[in-house]
Amino acid sequence: MLALDQVSKRYGRKLVLDRVEQSFAPGLTLLTGPSGAGKSTLLRLLATAEAPSGGRICWNGVALPRARTALRRALGYAPQAVDLPEDLTAREFGLHMAALKGLDAREADRQFLALADAVGLHADANNRIATYSGGMRRRLVLVQALLGRPALLALDEPTAELDRDSADRVSALIVSRAREAVVVMTTHLADALAPRAAAVLRVTDGKVLPA
Amino acid sequence: MSAVAVAASSLSAALARYWRSWGLWILLLIAPIGARLFVPRDDGTTIIISVGDRLPLMTSATIGACLGVVVSTLLLPAAYIYLRANTNRRQPWQIADVTPASRVAIALGRYAADLTVLAGALAALNLAGLFLGSLILPAGVNPLELSLALWVIAGPALMGLAALHRLFDALPPLRGALGDLLYFVLWITTLALPSTTTVARPSFAGNMADPGGFVRPLVHGAGLSEPDFTIGGAEVKPGRTPVDTLGGIASPGYLPSRAAWCGIALLVAALSGLVYRPREAPRRRRLAPRLTRWLEPGAPPPADPGSSPARLLARPEAGLLFGEARLIGRGRLFKLLALAVAIGGAFVHDLKLALSAALLPLVFALTAHAGRSEGGLRNLTRLAPLPLWARRLAFVAAAAGWTTALTLPHALVQASPGTAGLAAAFGAAAGALAITIAATSRSAFAPRILLLIAWYAFSAS
Numbered sequence: 165m166l167a168l169d170q171v172s173k174r175y176g177r178k179l180v181l182d183r184v185e186q187s188f189a190p191g192l193t194l195l196t197g198p199s200g201a202g203k204s205t206l207l208r209l210l211a212t213a214e215a216p217s218g219g220r221i222c223w224n225g226v227a228l229p230r231a232r233t234a235l236r237r238a239l240g241y242a243p244q245a246v247d248l249p250e251d252l253t254a255r256e257f258g259l260h261m262a263a264l265k266g267l268d269a270r271e272a273d274r275q276f277l278a279l280a281d282a283v284g285l286h287a288d289a290n291n292r293i294a295t296y297s298g299g300m301r302r303r304l305v306l307v308q309a310l311l312g313r314p315a316l317l318a319l320d321e322p323t324a325e326l327d328r329d330s331a332d333r334v335s336a337l338i339v340s341r342a343r344e345a346v347v348v349m350t351t352h353l354a355d356a357l358a359p360r361a362a363a364v365l366r367v368t369d370g371k372v373l374p375a
Numbered sequence: 376m377s378a379v380a381v382a383a384s385s386l387s388a389a390l391a392r393y394w395r396s397w398g399l400w401i402l403l404l405i406a407p408i409g410a411r412l413f414v415p416r417d418d419g420t421t422i423i424i425s426v427g428d429r430l431p432l433m434t435s436a437t438i439g440a441c442l443g444v445v446v447s448t449l450l451l452p453a454a455y456i457y458l459r460a461n462t463n464r465r466q467p468w469q470i471a472d473v474t475p476a477s478r479v480a481i482a483l484g485r486y487a488a489d490l491t492v493l494a495g496a497l498a499a500l501n502l503a504g505l506f507l508g509s510l511i512l513p514a515g516v517n518p519l520e521l522s523l524a525l526w527v528i529a530g531p532a533l534m535g536l537a538a539l540h541r542l543f544d545a546l547p548p549l550r551g552a553l554g555d556l557l558y559f560v561l562w563i564t565t566l567a568l569p570s571t572t573t574v575a576r577p578s579f580a581g582n583m584a585d586p587g588g589f590v591r592p593l594v595h596g597a598g599l600s601e602p603d604f605t606i607g608g609a610e611v612k613p614g615r616t617p618v619d620t621l622g623g624i625a626s627p628g629y630l631p632s633r634a635a636w637c638g639i640a641l642l643v644a645a646l647s648g649l650v651y652r653p654r655e656a657p658r659r660r661r662l663a664p665r666l667t668r669w670l671e672p673g674a675p676p677p678a679d680p681g682s683s684p685a686r687l688l689a690r691p692e693a694g695l696l697f698g699e700a701r702l703i704g705r706g707r708l709f710k711l712l713a714l715a716v717a718i719g720g721a722f723v724h725d726l727k728l729a730l731s732a733a734l735l736p737l738v739f740a741l742t743a744h745a746g747r748s749e750g751g752l753r754n755l756t757r758l759a760p761l762p763l764w765a766r767r768l769a770f771v772a773a774a775a776g777w778t779t780a781l782t783l784p785h786a787l788v789q790a791s792p793g794t795a796g797l798a799a800a801f802g803a804a805a806g807a808l809a810i811t812i813a814a815t816s817r818s819a820f821a822p823r824i825l826l827l828i829a830w831y832a833f834s835a836s
Contacts, residue, residue, distance in 0.1 A: 259384070
């Protein structure tokens with residue numbers, strides 16, 4: 165269970181999130197709202213990539229930063245932009261990320277290949293990332309987030325740049341994971357996914373409200 | 376979770392990336408070229424290393440010591456450029472930073488990868504030394520003595536370089552130009568420091584003042600009281616000075632000092648994991664926030680769709696030239712420095728001093744813009760109406776223009792008509808070097824450190 169208690173985020177003079185009060189239970193939560201509303205900022209806060217300017221974030225009842233390591237052990241994070249190591253193969257990259265998450269190498273390889281198969285990357289798993297298209301990179305970032313079956317998934321537009329078939333496969337995979345994990349996700353496909361979501365929230369003017 | 380597994384994974388991922396970079400082969404090639412240039416030969420075809428105004432008498436161990444000089448003078452800056460400019464710098468920090476992995480384990484894994492690459496370069500140097508030794512030593516080369524001298528001298532220096540690389544990469548202020556400047560200062564200091572010590576009596580403290588580690592092995596047994604040796608184009612007297620390189624290595628305090636430098640390097644590498652700060656940590660603005668804000672370039676003016684086209688659009692070549700000049704001189708800090716240098720130059724009699732002062736801020740401005748335009752923006756700029764080479768030519772012309780402008784007050788006040796041409800030539804040369812190396816390495820790191828070295832050589836000449 166993830167809870168935000170009066171969480172604010174400020175960049176210089178700009179208040180991006182204003183005293184957000186929200187909790188996230190297992191299931192799929194969709195974040196919608198206009199560009200620049202603060203959806204990605206909210207995900208970065210949940211993923212401990214940034215600290216809030218005010219308020220507190222609690223993971224299973226313990227506030228950050230005390231709970232940071234526990235939260236990171238349970239986390240799968242797929243931001244929109246990642247500086248992918250172009251000269252590694254997708255499989256090498258996946259295994260390295262799995263090692264950073266603490267997964268056993270053999271189990272990590274098994275999971276990586278299964279996930280790559282699920283998102284349609286299996287045939288290109290041993291190719292260098294430099295040869296990947298935008299959509300393939302997006303799926304690779306999602307795959308690394310799903311490694312280790314995390315209990316908390318923070319996904320920023322995982323279906324962007326994907327063709328319809330790939331977007332459907334990725335959506336199905338995410339929905340299946342949401343049965344056992346807290347999944348918070350921004351997407352431009354909110355209408356299509358809303359029936360399968362536990363909650364749809366709208367981020368606007370620094371506030372997070374039910375859509 | 377095992378920290379060892381994290382370190383091992385970081386090591387293998389970084390090594391795979393190093394192995395696939397073309398720069399590694401250049402680094403390995405530099406080593407044998409350095410060996411050919413630095414091992415003193417009677418035919419005068421090498422850079423002179425002299426001890427007490429004479430060439431050292433060559434033994435296997437002395438060749439190892441001369442190769443140690445290659446490491447300090449040639450391999451350290453080359454390896455620094457390679458480590459800094461390599462694609463390995465591009466890490467998926469956005470996701471790696473939020474994993475539970477120990478930062479110290481990641482840092483030590485990457486440090487081990489850096490060390491492996493540097494050990495490879497040292498091994499190439501060692502092989503070249505053995506080959507050279509077999510040619511110039513009448514009694515044949517002793518591989519053990521040569522290798523021992525080389526690795527004891529150069530190993531700690533390379534460990535220190537790798538540790539600094541990790542430390543600079545861990546701290547946001549040192550990831551860019553400031554880190555390069557600091558490394559340049561440290562490198563020059565390590566070369567200059569030994570000349571301040573006495574060599575009459577070997578001691579731990581005296582050897583610690585020689586991070587490069589080549590002074591004691593090179594002068595031991597030569598009967599000198601001062602570190603009287605020269606590296607470079609010195610005139611030497613006939614005959615050879617006998618030196619006891621192995622005796623220097625075994626002298627009191629030498630090996631402990633090398634071990635101490637190794638320990639310091641390992642500590643710095645581990646420290647880099649502890650002090651690591653994420654890439655986009657918000658800047659602290661507690662100190663002089665207004666000044667910080669004022670020095671930032673600021674947002675561009677809002678676009679006005681109703682405005683008339685810029686006049687220079689009718690002459691795209693002129694627009695390109697002014698555009699490049701404006702981008703080189705981006706930011707208030709550079710303009711402030713440029714103004715100070717230009718005004719200061721008017722009061723300086725020495726042309727070389729005025730030119731040196733003008734070139735220093737330009738080294739940073741030129742390489743920063745060259746790195747931006749040849750790195751991330753090249754794919755965009757190659758689609759511009761004017762060809763890529765025209766933009767590069769405009770860059771070189773703008774560099775010449777900036778140098779001329781910065782030395783103009785000196786030329787006017789000192790009534791020195793030749794200044795403008797000389798400044799333009801130096802500026803164009805610096806610009807051409809910056810854009811060529813940035814185009815090859817696709818970053819600002821390699822041209823910046825090379826131009827800093829060239830600037831230092833010019834200023835100190």
